[in-house]
Amino acid sequence: MEQRSTFFPLKIAYKDLLTFFVKWFEKYPIFKFRDLYICGISYAGHFVPLLANSLLHFNNETKSTRFNLKGLALGSPVLRYKLDVIAQYELYASKGMISQKMYHKILKQCNETDEDNYSNDSPEWSESCEHVMNKALMTAFNVSSVREANKMRFDIVRNPCEGKIEDLIAGKEVTMVVGGIDMCIPNRVDFYFGMPEVQQAFHGNRTHLGYKYSGCFQNSGLNYSIADQHVDMLPILMEILENSVPITIFSGEDDGAVPMIGTLRHVKKLASEMNFTLTKDEAWNHENKEGGRLYKFGDLLTFMSVKGANHHVPLSKPSQSLYIFENHVVEQSD
Incomplete structure (x- = not known):
C-alpha cells in the first residue's frame, strides 16, 4: 500500500x-x-x-x-473529461446555483464542444476559460476560494465534514450526518489507514514513511496526466x-x-x-x-x-x- x-x-x-x-x-x-x-x-x-x-x-x-x-x-x-467538466456548470445552472448567462459565457470562453466532436487531442483550458469557470464555481457554492469550492463539488446539497483527522487522533468522535449521510466517513477512513496495526496487517508502509496516510483526492496529492485525462x-x-x-x-x-x-x-x-x-x-x-x-x-x-x-x-x-x-x-x- x-x-x-x-x-x-x-x-x-x-x-x-x-x-x-x-x-x-x-x-x-x-x-x-x-x-x-x-x-x-x-x-x-x-x-x-x-x-x-x-x-x-x-x-x-x-x-x-x-x-x-x-x-x-x-x-x-x-x-470524456472536458464534457464532464462542462456538465458541472450545466448542472449548476439548472439548479439555479449560477445564472444561465454565466453558463453560456463558459460555453463561449471554453470552446464549446459536444458528443459528436470530442477529441483526445483537446487542448488545455485557456486562461479566460479557467477564469470564468473559477468565478462560476465560487458563485455556485457561495465561497471565496476555488479550493473551498472544489471540496464541495462532490455533493451539491450537503456541506463537507467540518471535523479534522486531528480530532480523531485526539480520541474525539467526528460525525456530521446530513440527509442520512455521514459526511465525515472519509476522515475516519484516513484515520483508519494511518493506524500502524492496520498498515502492518495490509503490509503497507513497509519503508516507514514519515508522513501520514491521506486520501489522494482530498488533499490533491494525485496529479493526473493531462494526456490521460482527455482520452475518450x-x-x-x-x-x-x-x-x-x-x-x-x-x-x-x-x-x-x-x-x-x-x-x-x-x-x-x-x-x-x-x-x-x-x-x-x-x-x-x-x-x-x-x-x-x-x-x-x-x-x-x-x-x-x-x-x-x-x-x-x-x-x-x-x-x-x-x-x-x-x-x-x-x-x-x-
Whole structure:
C-alpha cells in the first residue's frame, strides 16, 4: 500500500494491474475459474475499462490463463473529461446555483464542444476559460476560494465534514450526518489507514514513511496526466461491449463533480454507436423507496441514476449500491 502518489500515468496503472491479476492467479489458482467483475468509481472510468480491455486481449494471446470477465460497473465515471467538466456548470445552472448567462459565457470562453466532436487531442483550458469557470464555481457554492469550492463539488446539497483527522487522533468522535449521510466517513477512513496495526496487517508502509496516510483526492496529492485525462473512453467501452461483456454505469443525482446529465449523454452516444435500442426507461425502487432512474440499451448496456447519492455512491448510498451490483451487474451477466 503506497501512502502517497504524485503522478498517475494511466498506462502504467492498468499494466501494473494486469500484472497483479496474472500473478494473483499464479499464486492462488483456485480463483482461476471464478467469475470476474471489475468495478470502480470516478477516474476508474479510465483505468477500469483499460484494464478490462487488456484482460480480454490477454485471453486472446495466451492459453495458460484466461480471465472469466463477466461484467463491469462504473460509478460516476470520468469518460470524456472536458464534457464532464462542462456538465458541472450545466448542472449548476439548472439548479439555479449560477445564472444561465454565466453558463453560456463558459460555453463561449471554453470552446464549446459536444458528443459528436470530442477529441483526445483537446487542448488545455485557456486562461479566460479557467477564469470564468473559477468565478462560476465560487458563485455556485457561495465561497471565496476555488479550493473551498472544489471540496464541495462532490455533493451539491450537503456541506463537507467540518471535523479534522486531528480530532480523531485526539480520541474525539467526528460525525456530521446530513440527509442520512455521514459526511465525515472519509476522515475516519484516513484515520483508519494511518493506524500502524492496520498498515502492518495490509503490509503497507513497509519503508516507514514519515508522513501520514491521506486520501489522494482530498488533499490533491494525485496529479493526473493531462494526456490521460482527455482520452475518450467510449471506443474502449465499445470494444468491451463487442466482446459481449455487460457494462453498468451509475451516477449519484447530487454529484456535482461528474454530473449525471453528462454521463447519461455519453451512455446514449455509446448506445447509438453500438446500434443498441432503448429497451427500458423506468423508475427503479429499493426497499420500497425510490432508487432512481433506470435506462437499458440492448442486452449489455445499463445506466442507473441514484437518488440522494453524491459522487461517491457506495459511500453515500451503500444499500442501493449493493442492490445495483447484485441485481444489475451479476444478474444480467448470468
